[in-house]
Amino acid sequence: MSSVEHLAGRPAAEAEPAYRTPPRNVEAEQALLGAILVNNDAFDRVSDFLKPEHFSEELHRRVYEITSALIRAGKIATPITLKTFLGEQDVGGGMTVPRYLARLAAEATTIINAADYGRTIYDLAIRRQLITIGEEVVNVAYDAPVDHTPREQIEEAERRLYEIAETGRYDGGFQRFADALTIAVDMAAKAYERDGKLSGIATNLVDLDRSMGGLQPSDLVILAGRPAMGKTALATNIAFNIARAWQSRTRADGALETTNGGIVGFFSLEMSSEQLATRIIAEQSGVPSWKIRRGDITEMEFHRISEAAREMQAIPFYIDQTGGISIAQLMARARRLKRQRGLDLLVIDYLQLLSGSKSRGDNRVQELTEITTSLKALAKELKVPVLALSQLSRQVESRDDKRPQLSDLRESGSIEQDADVVMFVYREEYYLKNREPKPGTEEHVTWMTNMEAAHGKAEVIIGKQRHGPTDTVRLQFDAEVTRFSDLVEDDRLPARL
Secondary structure, rough: HHHHHHHOOOOOOOOOOOOOOOOOOOOHHHHHHHHHHHHHHHHHHHOOOHHHOOOOHHHHHHHHHHHHHHHHOOOOOHHHHHHHHHOOOOOOOOEHHHHHHHHHHHOOOOOOHHHHHHHHHHHHHHHHHHHHHHHHHHHHOOOOOOOOOHHHHHHHHHHHHHHHHOOOOOOOOOHHHHHHHHHHHHOOOOHOOHHOOOOOOOOOOOHHHHHHOEEOOOOEEEEEOOOOOHHHHHHHHHHHHHHHHOEEEEEOOEEEEEEEEEEEHHHHHHOOHHHHHHHHHHHHOOHHHHHHHHHOOOOOOOOHHHHHHHHOOOOEEEOOOOOEHHHHHHHHHHHHHHOOOOEEEEEEEEEHHHHOOOOOOOHHHHHHHHHHHHHHHHHHHHHHOEEEEEOOOOHHHOOOOOOOHHEEOOOOOOHHHHEEEEEEEEEEHHHHOOOOOOOOOHHHHHHHHHHHHHOOHHHHHEEEOOOOOOEEEEEEEEEOOOEEEEEHHHOOOOOOO
């Protein structure tokens, strides 16, 4: 008795489990192709989400690919016009390709069902991709290299799963303008209810909020500056202000909805979480960070530090201090935070410390283009503002006026192109301090006057803004505790009696 006959004769309980084939529906593929060949208008119902690779049969992929090319070129796709490109080869059972296409057209269903068949084909293709990813996860877990950590494997799997989720979705397309109007009115209503009456998230810096309307959902905001200008300090101040102001309410479905402030995710690629926490404690307690690090503090200062730390423990502020991560890893971690804890603002300190998915040998400009494009896509996907810090090129130092310009953005024009808002931090005091003339001279007197005028002041230059005009916002900066705050000008002080 042969092994096949032996297996066939065994009881069901003893039989080996049957080999499972990936899910597919050849009949749906035939019906859709037949409908398109009979009436090319059927193609328009599936063309925005269905691709040749979604078909399970190689012949069907080729037929759909050639049909797509013909229709997009303004030509008619029929069994006769396709014959030129597919030849006369046999497809099995003594049937040639032309006869097979003629049969598809003859047995075609109506164009009305085309979209349903397309969705069926697409969904089954997604399942096959999920099976492939699952198999690779298992195989890599069994035979992983020594330097390939489980965390890296998880993030790679997450990245591929999100690629599947976001590519070729069939639930997009045009929407009625009335629906967009409803969304805009709802946004205005929420702005009216929110502190500061802003459409975006308030930074708690009044003049900056007035110029920008807050940080807008889905915006990529670039905050750039030369070293020692305070860009990390400003980003930290904004992030903490937003997290501290967070308030929420429970929706009808039981999920929390942010009503004020926001949940913040902070990628600190340069500083450790302890260094970042020390900065924030210094800013909140008013005790300089250098005194905290040395332990050179009084009992009163220690109480202020403890009180600030106690308040900070309750705020929704999450830090990822992993250095040298790729843009793919960052996106996976941001999505995970959004899913598990919620997310209203994402901060990245800073852009040039991220790596792209390409190898290090590739052009850095192209790599940075990929990074900024991905961050803009992430902001739209998660519907949160992404605040990314960036370095500026050294050409700033060679000018007399060292206020930054858009052309100073380092390494790539893609930063300016992809960003919705570009802001620069500038402190005249820093440059004046390094140019002190000889004491006792007339130049030194002028320098002293300029230093006094610039002391404790900073400028945030809004060099680009899609939603509004460019502007320069003046802020107060306390270097001892790295804190930015609203600047009280002399003309805004209350009148003296």
